[in-house]
Amino acid sequence: MVEKILPNFYRIEIPLPGSPLKSINSYVIRNERNLIIDTGWNQDECLTAMQAGLGELGVDINQTDFFITHLHSDHLGLASTLTTETSKVYFNKPDADRMNAGIPLDDLIRFARLNGYPEKELEAIPLSHPGFKFKAKEELNFHTMKEGDRLDVGDYVFKCIETPGHTKGHMCLYEPDQRILVSGDHILQDITPTISSWSDDWNPLKEYLASLDKIYALDIKLVLPGHRRIFGNYRERIEELKLHHRERLEEVLSILREGRKNAFRIASQMSWDVLYDSWDLFPVSQKWFAIGEAIAHLKYLEEEGSVRKEMQGQEIFFSLTGIHQKA
């Protein structure tokens, strides 16, 4: 489905079959060199929808460059199939480094095990996680962009805005004259972007909250998100997202008031806005996201001093330090 947003600026809705996200918004700007922003998974239904949309718009893929907001497979995956010899793929450096290093599945599994993930479910991860199943088929030659870099596409002059949090390198595009923000998965209207962590070397929630403040300060008329509806009331949405995470942090603290737990246990007790009646019914990939999210919140609480992390045997446990302990 193709929808015109502004002159020469379109949205193609690319389906994500089986995913709670439902679809991804790919944005296409027609020009001598066209630009496609985000692409869909590297699989057939995404490719078919993309090709139909580009056909309807008369876009010549041989005259097309790409901008990818972040490394997740629903945004980057199909790019490797669509790019041609002349394509530039604009991408941020932290995510590009991560992609070029390869997805260190063994490291992720080791980390999951340390956090209490049951052994038999770990084996299913590479097969069930869409991030692994539908990733880009080959290495892409990225043209890396940083904060403030300019990207000219016809009448549109975009500014790159680093918005780490959803991923380490997540990047939005801002067009100050048109007052539009291509927000990737930094701000979404109908769903909450996941903030999760699978390593101990950064504090994604802290960075995400700072990135929200950064966008709050911009003058924006229209937010073009990576999923679901285009919207305008971004400051209200940012307030909601900040409140959501404050409530999540409170929830984690209240779960820990019962005593010391590993991240798997904590995630199983958090409330999740999903269709499954109980934690045991969560598909493996949904549990994976949930634990990543729990760990991101635990990391935030640990750095702020209200949660303590300790190794016992081969497992990591979290407990309250005493600060913030309310009745």
Ligand SMILES: [Zn+2]
């Ligand atoms: Zn994402």
